[in-house]
Amino acid sequence: MSGFVDTSIVVRYLTGDPPDLAEEAARILDADVDLHLSDVVLVEAAYVLTKVYRVPRDAVVDHLVAFIQKRNVALFALDKGTAIEGLLLCRPSGRVSFADAMIWAAARSCGIRAVYSFDQRFPSSDIEVHRRG
Numbered sequence: 001m002s003g004f005v006d007t008s009i010v011v012r013y014l015t016g017d018p019p020d021l022a023e024e025a026a027r028i029l030d031a032d033v034d035l036h037l038s039d040v041v042l043v044e045a046a047y048v049l050t051k052v053y054r055v056p057r058d059a060v061v062d063h064l065v066a067f068i069q070k071r072n073v074a075l076f077a078l079d080k081g082t083a084i085e086g087l088l089l090c091r092p093s094g095r096v097s098f099a100d101a102m103i104w105a106a107a108r109s110c111g112i113r114a115v116y117s118f119d120q121r122f123p124s125s126d127i128e129v130h131r132r133g
Contacts (some may be wrong), residue, residue: 089123
């Protein structure tokens, strides 16, 4: 059996909080089941970890990268390697948002090399960013 994983499962798994739900999340995520997650889950998890749990941004990147490298975790419509590259763009300065990083990864995963954005911080690594028409 396979299924999609919601943000609440990922956050409980990564934080261990509360312990009973963290144990249940671990049973789900460590089972021999193919699990899928979307870019939305990654962005929401990053938000909750940084804003609610106050985990430092670089640690959030490291935790999410390690999580999506789990053997039984697949990303919906994203190449794992490209998603990891996107997450790593969030690390150096905090200028790249997790949402922009996943948009960047989505574009690259499907072979699109251009993004239209007014955001001056949108990552331009290996992609062309059109900021004005």
